[in-house]
Structure formats: C-alpha cells, structure tokens
Amino acid sequence: MKKLTVLITLIFFSLSAFAQMDFSGEWAPVYHEDAADRIPGPELGDYMGLPLNSAALLRAQSWEAGQISLMQNQCRPHSSDYGMRGLGNMRVTRDLDDAQEWVAFKTFIAAWGSERTIWMDGREHPPEYAEYTFQGFSSAVWEGNTLVVTTTHQKANYHRRNGVPSSDQRIITEYWTRHGDVLTVVTAVDDPVFFTEPLVRSQNWVLDLGQQQSSFYCEYVGELPELVDGKVPHYLPGENPYLDEIATTYGIPIEVLSGGAEKMYPEYQLVMPEAESSPLMCTVLCNCQGFADC
Amino acid sequence: MRIIKILSSFCITFCITLPLGTSIQAQSNDIDLGLLHVQGNVYMLNGGEAGNIAVQIGEDGIMLVNAMRKGFGEQIARQLQTITDKPIRYIINTSSDLYYSGGNAELAAMGKFGATPNLAPGAEDGATIVSHENSMFRLSILSSQGDDVFPSAGVPRDVYFTSFKDIYFNDEPVFVMHEPNAHTDGDSIVLFRRSDTIAVGDLFTPGQYPVIDISRGGSVQGLISALNHLLDLAVPVVLQEGGTRIIPGRGRICNEADVVEFRNMVVIIHDRVRAYMDRGMTLEQIQTQELTLDYDTEFSGSGEGFIESIYQSLARVN
Numbered sequence: 001m002k003k004l005t006v007l008i009t010l011i012f013f014s015l016s017a018f019a020q021m022d023f024s025g026e027w028a029p030v031y032h033e034d035a036a037d038r039i040p041g042p043e044l045g046d047y048m049g050l051p052l053n054s055a056a057l058l059r060a061q062s063w064e065a066g067q068i069s070l071m072q073n074q075c076r077p078h079s080s081d082y083g084m085r086g087l088g089n090m091r092v093t094r095d096l097d098d099a100q101e102w103v104a105f106k107t108f109i110a111a112w113g114s115e116r117t118i119w120m121d122g123r124e125h126p127p128e129y130a131e132y133t134f135q136g137f138s139s140a141v142w143e144g145n146t147l148v149v150t151t152t153h154q155k156a157n158y159h160r161r162n163g164v165p166s167s168d169q170r171i172i173t174e175y176w177t178r179h180g181d182v183l184t185v186v187t188a189v190d191d192p193v194f195f196t197e198p199l200v201r202s203q204n205w206v207l208d209l210g211q212q213q214s215s216f217y218c219e220y221v222g223e224l225p226e227l228v229d230g231k232v233p234h235y236l237p238g239e240n241p242y243l244d245e246i247a248t249t250y251g252i253p254i255e256v257l258s259g260g261a262e263k264m265y266p267e268y269q270l271v272m273p274e275a276e277s278s279p280l281m282c283t284v285l286c287n288c289q290g291f292a293d294c
Numbered sequence: 295m296r297i298i299k300i301l302s303s304f305c306i307t308f309c310i311t312l313p314l315g316t317s318i319q320a321q322s323n324d325i326d327l328g329l330l331h332v333q334g335n336v337y338m339l340n341g342g343e344a345g346n347i348a349v350q351i352g353e354d355g356i357m358l359v360n361a362m363r364k365g366f367g368e369q370i371a372r373q374l375q376t377i378t379d380k381p382i383r384y385i386i387n388t389s390s391d392l393y394y395s396g397g398n399a400e401l402a403a404m405g406k407f408g409a410t411p412n413l414a415p416g417a418e419d420g421a422t423i424v425s426h427e428n429s430m431f432r433l434s435i436l437s438s439q440g441d442d443v444f445p446s447a448g449v450p451r452d453v454y455f456t457s458f459k460d461i462y463f464n465d466e467p468v469f470v471m472h473e474p475n476a477h478t479d480g481d482s483i484v485l486f487r488r489s490d491t492i493a494v495g496d497l498f499t500p501g502q503y504p505v506i507d508i509s510r511g512g513s514v515q516g517l518i519s520a521l522n523h524l525l526d527l528a529v530p531v532v533l534q535e536g537g538t539r540i541i542p543g544r545g546r547i548c549n550e551a552d553v554v555e556f557r558n559m560v561v562i563i564h565d566r567v568r569a570y571m572d573r574g575m576t577l578e579q580i581q582t583q584e585l586t587l588d589y590d591t592e593f594s595g596s597g598e599g600f601i602e603s604i605y606q607s608l609a610r611v612n
Contacts, residue, residue: 058588062562072525072554076534112533127328129340131547133535156555156592167592168501193591218533230522232561236569237585 021145021178023092023105026213027205034201038085042162045243047259056165056194057258061240063163066224066233075218077112079157080135081172081189084203086111089211105140105147113216118149125152132168140176147176159189159199167193181207196261251279325366329373332539332547334489335464339373341366345393348493348541349374350486352464355383358401359484359493360394360543361448367400381406384463386470387425387450388495389481390432390510394543398423398448424459425450426472428480432510473497473520477504479511481520485527492527496543500552503586503595504560506603514564514607521557525550559589567604577605 031038047060067073078086088111095104095117105118116135125137136154140147151172159166170191177184183205190198227233235241247254253273256263263272328340332348339347341362347370348359356374374382382405387395405421425433430453436444458471466488473481477496484493496505497520506512528538528550540548566585575583586597 053591055588055591062588067558070554072534072550075530075532076551127330127340129328129338129346129546130330131539131549132552134533134551155551165592216533230518230525230557230561232558232565234562234565236566237583 020102020142021147021176022094023147023176023178023183024094025092026208026211027090027092027183028208028211029087029089030204030206033203034085037160039087042160043246043249044162045240045246045257046162047160047164048256049264050159050164050259051195051197051199051261051264052164052259053194053196056159057260058237059165059194060160060163061243062234062237064233064235064240065163066227067163069223069227070232071220071222071227074220074223076157077114077134078161079154079166080114080116080138080151081154081166081170081187082158082161083109083111083114083135084174084185084187085201089208089213090205091211091213108213110213110216112218118147125150136172145177147174149174149176159191159194165194167191169193183207247275248277249280251275251277325362325369327366327369327373329376330547332489332491332541334486334491335466336486336489336491336539336541337377338541338547339370343544345544346493346541348484348486348491349377350464350466350468350489351378351380352466353380354464355380355406357384357386357461357463357468358382359386359541360388360495361385361397361401363393363396364400366397367404370397370401371404382421383407384461385421385423386482386484386493387423387429387433388483388493388497388543389478390425390429390436391478391496391543392436392444394495395425395429395433395448396444398450399445400448402447420447422452423448423450424452424454424461424470426470426480426482427453427455428478428511429453429482430480432478432480471523473516473523475511475513475516476506476520477512477517478507483520483524490529490537491539491541492524493541494524494543497521498524498540498542498548498553498556499595500542500545500548500556501593502544503589503593503597503600505595506600506607508603508606512603512607513610514560514604515611518557518560518564521553521560524553525557528553559593563589563600564604564608567601568608571605571608577602580605 047057088109091108093106094102095106097103103121107116114135116138118138118140120140123139125139132153132155134155134157136151138149138151140149154168154170156168157166158164170189173188175186184202186202188198188200244254246252247257253275255273262268325341325344330338332338335350335352337349339349344362347362350357356378382401385398385401402421402423407420407422430450433444433449437446437449458469461468466486469485469487470482473483481495481497483497504517506514506517528540530537530550534551538549540553542548563586567580570580570583581598581601585601590597
C-alpha cells in the first residue's frame with residue numbers, strides 16, 4: 001500500500017511537470033507554410049482561403065492601399081493573431097512571482113516590437129467595457145503538454161493585410177506545442193462579424209538561442225498631400241479596378257478569388273470553374289519557397 | 295435669432311425626444327454599474343446600455359461628464375463613494391440627450407456648489423450643471439412641460455456659447471469644447487488635460503452606427519469634423535496604443551485607433567451616399583444599394599437611418 005501511494009504521488013508530480021512545458025527561449029520562424037502570403041504579403045484582390053462573409057468581402061474589395069498612409073495607420077502594428085505569422089523572431093520569457101510561481105509567459109516579436117502577456121494564473125478576462133489593445137488579453141491553460149491560449153479584447157484590425165478586416169469581437173484560440181527544438185502553434189480565429197466559420201492556421205518556429213533582437217521605432221508623418229481634411233482612401237462598391245489582376249497573372253478563375261468557406265475545402269475542386277485565361281509568364285516571386293526566395 | 299431658430303424646430307424635437315425620453319424614464323432602475331480607472335484623475339462608470347459617466351476626482355470634489363437617465367442616482371453615488379468621499383461639484387452634459395442628462399437633477403441635488411480657486415467651497419447645496427447653450431435651450435423646453443418630463447433643477451445653469459469653456463478643477467485644466475452641428479447642435483466634448491482623457495458622448499459610438507439628429511441640428515459634415523478634431527487631440531504613446539484615452543457615451547474605454555476605425559466608416563459611407571446622389575439617385579434608390587452591407591455586422595443600430603441622415607445633411611448643402 002505504501003509503495004502504491006509513493007507510485008501515485010510520483011505519477012502525479014511527473015504528470016504535473018510534464019504538463020508545464022517550457023517555451024522560454026528565442027525562436028526563429030519557419031516559412032515552409034504559406035510563404036508567399038507571409039513574406040512578400042498577399043496580392044491585391046486575393047481573398048482565397050478565408051471564410052469571409054459578404055460584409056468582409058465588400059469591405060476588402062472597397063479597400064484602397066492608400067489607407068496605409070493615413071497618419072493613424074502608419075504605425076499600426078499587427079495584432080497578436082496575425083503577428084504570429086509575420087516576419088520576425090520571437091522571444092518567449094517566463095514571469096515568476098515572489099513565490100517562484102509561474103504567472104505568465106511573455107512574448108516579444110521583433111516586428112513592431114510587439115509584446116504580449118499570456119497569463120497562466122487563472123485570472124479572469126477584463127470586462128467588455130475595458131480598453132482593447134492590438135495584442136489583446138491572453139490567458140492559458142494546459143491540456144496535456146499543449147498550452148491552450150485564449151485571446152480576447154483585440155482591437156479591430158485585419159485578417160490579411162490587403163484590406164480583409166478583422167473585428168474586435170474575434171476570439172483567438174492558440175494551441176502551443178513543443179517537440180524538442182520545434183515549436184508549433186495552431187491558431188483558430190473565430191470572428192463572428194466577418195467569418196462564417198473559424199479560420200485555422202498553423203505556424204512553426206525552431207529554437208534559435210542567442211538572438212539579438214532589435215528595438216522598433218516608428219514615427220508617423222504626412223505621406224500623401226491628398227490625405228488632408230480627414231479624407232479616407234477607398235473604392236466605391238464595384239469600382240475597384242485591381243480585383244481581377246491576380247486572376248489574369250496566375251490564370252485563376254475569378255470566382256475563386258472572393259474566398260468564402262465553401263471554397264476552402266478540396267471538394268470545391270469538383271465544381272470549380274475553368275480559368276478565363278492561362279497564366280502569364282512569371283516575372284516576380286516565381287520560386288517563393290522561403291525567405292531568401294521571396 | 296439662435297433661440298428663435300431652436301424654438302422653430304421645437305415641435306419636431308419635442309415629438310422625437312419626448313416619447314423617447316418618457317420611455318427611457320419608465321425603464322427599470324435595476325442597473326449593473328461597473329467602475330474602471332482610466333488614467334490620472336479620471337474613472338469611467340459603465341452602465342451598459344445606460345451609457346457611461348466620466349468621473350474626475352481630486353481634492354476639489356467630483357466632476358461628472360453626463361448623468362445617465364433618471365433613477366440611477368443612488369447607485370451612482372454608492373459607486374462614487376468607493377473612490378472618494380468628496381461631493382459632486384460639476385456635471386457636464388455632452389448633449390441634450392435624456393439618456394445622459396435625465397439624471398442631472400438627482401445627482402446635482404447630492405452635490406455642492408463651487409470649488410474652483412475663484413469660487414470658495416460653499417455650503418450651498420447643488421452641483422453646477424454645465425452644457426453648451428443649445429443643449430440648455432432644448433432641456434429648458436422639455437422642463438417647461440413639467441418635472442415628469444425633465445425636472446427644471448436638471449437644466450444646465452452654467453452654459454457657454456463660445457467655441458469652448460475651460461475650468462480648472464482637481465489640479466488640472468478641463469476644456470469643454472463645442473462640436474458644432476454633429477450629433478446635435480449642442481454637442482460638447484470634455485478634455486481632461488493632465489489626465490489625457492476625453493469624454494465625448496454620442497459623437498463616437500464604438501460598435502454602433504452614429505445617430506445624427508437632423509431635427510436637433512445634427513449633420514454628417516459636423517460629425518466628421520468632430521471626429522477629425524478628436525483625432526487631432528488624441529496622441530498615442532507608441533504604435534497607435536496608449537496615450538490619450540477616449541470615453542464614449544456608451545461602450546468601452548478607447549483610444550485613437552478605435553476612433554480611426556469609426557471615423558473611416560463614417561467617411562466611407564458618406565462618400566458612397568454623396569457619389570450616388572451626384573448620379574441623380576433619390577434616397578429610396580440609394581437605400582436599395584446596400585451601402586452599409588460591409589459595416590452592418592460590425593455596427594449595430596440602423597444603417598438605413600444613418601444613410602438617411604447623411605442624405606438629408608447633404609441635401610441641405612446642395
């Protein structure tokens with residue numbers, strides 16, 4: 001009986017320790033997934049692979065790239081959901097309290113110098129009327145050796161940086177798993193305002209200790225003289241001249257470009273229309289398989 | 295001339311505001327009040343659908359921006375007592391909306407008069423109620439219908455007709471600034487300069503389409519000007535975060551980035567309506583074009599009503 005008690009105690013503590021996987025360290029992103037989307041960035045009018053509703057599609061199609069030049073947008077950072085896919089190394093540190101209890105993870109991503117706290121101490125999310133931020137409020141629990149992170153209170157921003165909007169009502173669930181020196185984060189974004197179903201994506205990093213992260217600095221200035229008196233660049237509905245550009249370049253059926261959940265799955269290939277034209281000769285991003293190629 | 299103009303629109307105003315106000319006053323007095331520190335001397339009392347009150351506290355007493363509707367005075371007072379034992383000295387109304395001014399009389403009665411360096415703290419009861427002159431006119435008209443409609447003790451007595459009024463209170467300058475012809479013709483925003491916080495009432499309603507009350511002198515042009523003014527005043531610390539905090543009439547604590555999202559929506563819908571008007575479309579034809587489709591899932595309220603108010607604003611200019 002005594003041996004059994006010791007055994008159970010050992011199993012309990014070993015499971016507890018097993019569950020507390022440590023992600024501390026410096027990580028380099030691996031771009032073997034979605035390289036063209038993540039490094040050079042999406043092309044105008046490319047909404048493929050996103051479960052957009054009609055509101056999101058019209059908003060995206062009305063977007064004009066001049067909006068980036070608005071003073072208030074020049075230093076706007078990626079949100080934490082999109083930032084995990086961005087260009088930048090990531091440092092993860094642990095926050096311990098005076099009793100050496102694990103209180104939080106903190107992440108720092110070089111792009112925009114974005115810092116996020118992932119609370120591990122069971123605290124509640126703030127009330128709805130508290131301030132929202134671009135990184136949001138994150139809390140986490142362990143499921144086995146996977147850390148499940150829930151993020152709320154993010155400001156409205158973008159799901160894709162070619163004008164696809166994201167709302168401040170979205171809830172992001174991340175699944176952090178470490179396999180040796182590889183970190184995998186699967187992200188599910190549930191945006192009831194602009195998506196018809198959650199968007200699930202994954203990102204990988206490799207351990208890369210000894211990184212020297214740079215600080216980030218951004219100062220907004222007047223970039224376009226025409227953006228005075230509060231003008232906001234945009235296209236009237238149905239008048240964006242660039243929406244079929246990518247279809248012509250790559251020989252893709254125009255219908256596919258508008259995205260939507262039904263076009264995200266393999267079954268769609270059975271009903272997908274023929275392209276209106278053959279692809280043009282490739283001149284840019286022809287072998288975009290990694291950072292160096294893109 | 296100004297008062298004649300306002301009186302001439304009285305019937306429309308009264309017809310719209312009175313039933314609205316009456317139904318508001320009759321609603322349940324059970325409310326879930328939340329209190330958050332914003333920054334500096336300023337807190338925000340959140341009453342959900344009942345709206346927000348910006349609360350500035352210090353040695354001089356309490357300054358409130360708006361008072362919610364009638365019936366919440368005791369609950370509000372209990373919340374205030376958790377952060378200060380000083381009396382309410384000022385209530386500033388951002389407009390004549392009964393949602394925000396209905397509680398004036400109740401809260402003012404709990405307060406004390408005067409507290410600035412120029413006005414020695416006195417024993418006289420009753421906090422000072424401040425608003426733009428046009429809001430005072432409208433509330434005066436309502437109060438003339440009886441205390442059931444709007445108590446005369448709730449009518450602002452400290453009014454301004456200039457572009458702004460400033461008050462030094464609780465060791466910081468407070469600017470009450472007029473935003474002409476925006477949500478109404480009597481809108482004010484309140485800048486707490488040391489606390490770097492601005493209370494704006496219904497000029498900015500995150501998550502809700504703006505209400506432009508044409509019958510009370512509102513216009514989309516004025517609303518856009520007010521939002522751009524707000525963006526001029528707000529300064530983020532870094533990367534569009536922190537810095538100046540904005541307290542809307544309802545909803546969460548915001549900063550410049552949230553106002554940009556809202557301003558962009560207002561400007562884009564305005565531009566669409568104007569373009570279709572330039573093509574000769576009537577309001578009925580424009581309403582069939584689904585011009586707010588891409589914002590209807592993000593903003594509650596009436597997209598059609600918003601389009602109509604834009605149309606009417608632009609039709610007046612044309």
